[in-house]
Amino acid sequence: MSATSSTIVNLPDQTTATLPKRNYINAEDGMLSWLLTGDHKRIAILYLISITFFFFIGGAFAGLIRLELLTPQPDLVASDTYNKLFSMHGIVMIFLFLVPSVPATIGNFVLPIMIGAKDLAFPKINLLSWYLYWIGGLFTLAALVLGGVDTGWTFTTPLSTHYLNTHVVTAGLGVFIIGFSSIFTGLNFIVTIHRMRAPGMTWFRLPLFVWSNYAASILMVLGTPVLAITLVLVVLERTIGIGVFDPTKGGDPLLFQHLFWFYSHPAVYIMILPGMGVISEVISTFSRKRVFGYTAVAFSSVAIALFAFFVWAHHMFIMGVSNYSALVFSLLTMLVAVPSAIKVFNWSFTMQKGSVTFETPMLYAFGFLGLFTIGGMTGVFLGSLGMDIHLTETYFIVAHFHFVMVGGMLMAFLAGIHFWWPKMTGRMYPESLSKLAAVTTFIGFNLTFLPQFVLGYLGMPRRYHAYPPEFQVLNVLSTAGATVLGVGYLLPLLYLGWSLKYGAIAGNNPWQATGLEWQIQSPPLTENFIETPVVDYEAYDYEWLANKTQNEVTTVG
Amino acid sequence: MDNATTVVAMQPPAAVDEHEHVSLPQHRHHFETEEQQREAGTFGMWLFLLTEIMFFGGLFFSYLLYRNWYNPAFVAASNQLSIPLGTANTAVLITSGFFMALAVWAAEMKKKSLLVLFLVLTTLFGVVFLGVKYFEYKEKWEKHHIPGEHFDISEFVNPPRDVKTGKLVEEPLPPDMAQKTQVFFSLYFAMTGMHALHMIIGVGLLLWLIPRSQRGDFTAGYVAPIENFALYWHFVDIVWIFLFPLLYLINRHPV
Ligand code: HEM
Numbered sequence: 120m121s122a123t124s125s126t127i128v129n130l131p132d133q134t135t136a137t138l139p140k141r142n143y144i145n146a147e148d149g150m151l152s153w154l155l156t157g158d159h160k161r162i163a164i165l166y167l168i169s170i171t172f173f174f175f176i177g178g179a180f181a182g183l184i185r186l187e188l189l190t191p192q193p194d195l196v197a198s199d200t201y202n203k204l205f206s207m208h209g210i211v212m213i214f215l216f217l218v219p220s221v222p223a224t225i226g227n228f229v230l231p232i233m234i235g236a237k238d239l240a241f242p243k244i245n246l247l248s249w250y251l252y253w254i255g256g257l258f259t260l261a262a263l264v265l266g267g268v269d270t271g272w273t274f275t276t277p278l279s280t281h282y283l284n285t286h287v288v289t290a291g292l293g294v295f296i297i298g299f300s301s302i303f304t305g306l307n308f309i310v311t312i313h314r315m316r317a318p319g320m321t322w323f324r325l326p327l328f329v330w331s332n333y334a335a336s337i338l339m340v341l342g343t344p345v346l347a348i349t350l351v352l353v354v355l356e357r358t359i360g361i362g363v364f365d366p367t368k369g370g371d372p373l374l375f376q377h378l379f380w381f382y383s384h385p386a387v388y389i390m391i392l393p394g395m396g397v398i399s400e401v402i403s404t405f406s407r408k409r410v411f412g413y414t415a416v417a418f419s420s421v422a423i424a425l426f427a428f429f430v431w432a433h434h435m436f437i438m439g440v441s442n443y444s445a446l447v448f449s450l451l452t453m454l455v456a457v458p459s460a461i462k463v464f465n466w467s468f469t470m471q472k473g474s475v476t477f478e479t480p481m482l483y484a485f486g487f488l489g490l491f492t493i494g495g496m497t498g499v500f501l502g503s504l505g506m507d508i509h510l511t512e513t514y515f516i517v518a519h520f521h522f523v524m525v526g527g528m529l530m531a532f533l534a535g536i537h538f539w540w541p542k543m544t545g546r547m548y549p550e551s552l553s554k555l556a557a558v559t560t561f562i563g564f565n566l567t568f569l570p571q572f573v574l575g576y577l578g579m580p581r582r583y584h585a586y587p588p589e590f591q592v593l594n595v596l597s598t599a600g601a602t603v604l605g606v607g608y609l610l611p612l613l614y615l616g617w618s619l620k621y622g623a624i625a626g627n628n629p630w631q632a633t634g635l636e637w638q639i640q641s642p643p644l645t646e647n648f649i650e651t652p653v654v655d656y657e658a659y660d661y662e663w664l665a666n667k668t669q670n671e672v673t674t675v676g
Numbered sequence: 677m678d679n680a681t682t683v684v685a686m687q688p689p690a691a692v693d694e695h696e697h698v699s700l701p702q703h704r705h706h707f708e709t710e711e712q713q714r715e716a717g718t719f720g721m722w723l724f725l726l727t728e729i730m731f732f733g734g735l736f737f738s739y740l741l742y743r744n745w746y747n748p749a750f751v752a753a754s755n756q757l758s759i760p761l762g763t764a765n766t767a768v769l770i771t772s773g774f775f776m777a778l779a780v781w782a783a784e785m786k787k788k789s790l791l792v793l794f795l796v797l798t799t800l801f802g803v804v805f806l807g808v809k810y811f812e813y814k815e816k817w818e819k820h821h822i823p824g825e826h827f828d829i830s831e832f833v834n835p836p837r838d839v840k841t842g843k844l845v846e847e848p849l850p851p852d853m854a855q856k857t858q859v860f861f862s863l864y865f866a867m868t869g870m871h872a873l874h875m876i877i878g879v880g881l882l883l884w885l886i887p888r889s890q891r892g893d894f895t896a897g898y899v900a901p902i903e904n905f906a907l908y909w910h911f912v913d914i915v916w917i918f919l920f921p922l923l924y925l926i927n928r929h930p931v
Pocket residue numbers: 178181182184185205206208209210212213216217270271272273517521524525529567580581582583601604605
């Protein structure tokens with residue numbers, strides 16, 4: 120079973136290997152045992168199924184949007200339907216997919232194991248947060264079925280409170296409830312990381328995935344309540360007519376913007392930080408090196424979290440904030456780029472000094488690096504005042520945030536799913552198909568969103584369902600790309616599903632990685648560890664791993 | 677719920693943990709020690725209160741902003757609130773907080789009947805607070821001080837005269853400033869309403885804690901739920917301690 124030079128995959132002998140007889144999946148039988156579970160790993164699986172469901176709903180909206188934009192004429196849907204399409208697309212993708220994606224699925228599954236804990240600190244609250252996710256999700260779907268919302272995902276007042284006669288209240292309540300799901304996840308993570316680490320697992324031995332989720336959790340806990348109260352005020356303004364944002368009563372719509380973006384800018388980092396954690400794990404594993412500048416990468420997560428709270432007004436440059444404050448916010452925005460850049464540089468150094476192999480998770484991680492870098496650099500354009508006034512509310516901004524959130528976050532999510540899939544299910548997926556999917560996604564993504572930078576630069580505004588004919592070529596390219604991208608997203612659904620039954624047995628540690636989660640059986644036991652592990656090595660210490668003998672691995676037969 | 681079956685199989689049968697003392701029934705399997713469990717619970721509660729601070733923070737931020745902009749309207753509208761009722765309610769709430777603190781003490785001292793008594797008193801004073809709030813809201817309703825269609829600014833534009841001296845009770849406000857009193861009342865209802873909602877949730881929790889205390893759940897050494905609830909209740913008190921001067925006593929501050 121020796122690894123070839125181009126790969127480190129190390130699978131057990133397939134003729135004799137079987138899944139462990141006892142594991143968290145077969146620990147108890149029946150739907151109910153899943154719906155009432157307190158096991159963080161089962162909750163992770165519940166989340167994974169749920170967010171996949173919502174991802175494809177959001178994706179269907181994206182498909183319709185792109186179909187409408189195939190031709191300059193408004194021919195597929197009416198303008199108000201179009202407004203509802205992009206609003207629901209945004210709401211579903213942000214609140215029901217991106218925010219919970221990595222923390223609630225991968226984080227829930229591996230974070231407690233990574234620090235040597237038997238579970239998160241509050242298993243019942245963890246389950247509660249999944250139910251809140253679904254209650255909020257059903258509200259959002261109800262808003263859709265009842266006739267939709269057309270405020271965009273930003274619920275901007277006074278549009279949302281006075282002028283639009285759609286289901287803002289239902290959708291707002293939905294997002295409010297989903298917010299609590301995210302608050303509880305963050306709270307659970309913070310307490311768990313502080314209080315449940317195994318002996319020897321010091322702060323600077325934590326895997327970087329834990330650090331980045333820790334930073335994201337701080338943002339969830341501090342930011343989300345502000346969004347919650349803002350939505351409460353919107354709902355109260357619509358229903359009983361209080362006037363906090365209503366200019367006819369002396370209220371100020373700009374205040375809504377301040378409160379909303381105070382959450383929603385940091386929310387971008389709630390989405391991206393956990394993804395960055397995934398990338399650190401993947402790059403380190405497939406370069407067989409400790410992440411270069413471990414401490415810098417760890418602290419840069421926390422720095423991003425803190426800075427994130429001071430730049431919100433860069434979303435408001437054209438909304439009437441004073442020149443002076445716009446200038447200050449522009450400068451502060453540039454500062455956030457620094458910790459992100461630190462990460463990118465350190466990942467690059469890690470690879471440069473390591474022996475790199477190209478398994479599927481690594482391909483996705485490369486995709487992340489490329490796309491996130493483009494997304495991040497165009498963010499600097501947008502952060503500079505003069506440029507922003509030209510580019511904002513055009514397709515440039517659409518391209519920018521899709522590069523960061525879809526190119527960055529979604530790539531990281533897929534990298535993580537492919538990385539930990541053997542641990543979650545005990546099985547491997549077909550390698551050639553998964554590599555094909557990674558490449559397809561990358562090509563499809565660029566074809567979809569690169570033309571949008573040009574479109575935006577040329578002046579095509581966002582949120583319009585018709586456009587001048589000279590923009591058509593680029594729009595056709597973009598729609599074609601979206602189709603390729605759609606295939607790229609469907610492929611993993613198919614072969615990962617297939618692997619559940621037919622995939623090769625993965626063994627405990629197919630990637631020969633160092634994290635604690637790789638030292639226990641796959642799929643793990645309900646209680647993760649038979650004995651609480653004692654950690655006496657640094658994170659990503661590959662020499663330690665090489666010296667470790669096979670029988671030290673904690674399994675039960 | 678916590679996969680009890682598998683866990684039992686992993687633990688020594690006598691439910692004795694590694695530290696050789698008998699676990700309480702409330703000890704959850706995934707904590708190494710009860711100490712760890714208790715610390716995690718308290719820490720979690722503090723974090724939750726931090727989210728509450730951010731939640732109310734949005735309202736306080738709005739309040740400070742508008743109060744700066746529309747100071748005369750805020751002062752005039754604030755004078756429509758009843759300082760005696762507000763003061764009485766402050767006293768009521770502090771008293772209930774005091775009983776809650778005693779309840780924690782009783783739980784720690786393992787005095788079951790005292791614990792129940794103090795929890796009941798806490799509840800009673802909480803309910804009195806909500807009752808007074810009801811009358812205050814009702815008065816606002818009758819005076820047309822609820823923002824919206826029926827809002828009436830005439831009293832701020834043409835303030836009534838004192839019956840004896842014939843002097844104006846209040847400086848008259850120009851109509852556009854008088855409009856801004858709606859913002860004050862919007863915030864008044866949003867902030868006190870949110871606060872009242874927290875009280876209602878608190879009373880609901882108390883009604884769940886009382887029968888459990890009667891069963892003796894918290895007087896055998898496991899006091900975490902009482903302690904954590906007390907943190908919540910004190911937090912709600914503290915929010916009021918900020919709301920009361922900000923909303924009721926603006927006028928005492930020289931304009
Ligand atoms: C399959 C690929 C996707 C395509 C083709 C696509 C297409 C679009 C388009 C054309 C818009 C702009 C609508 C407008 O402003 O006129 C949009 C908006 C948006 N998209 Fe996507 N999208 C895709 C995937 C995603 C994903 C995966 C996410 C998040 C995970 C996402 C998040 C958003 C958000 C937040 C908005 C803003 C909505 C708003 O303006 O209110 N998109 N998308």
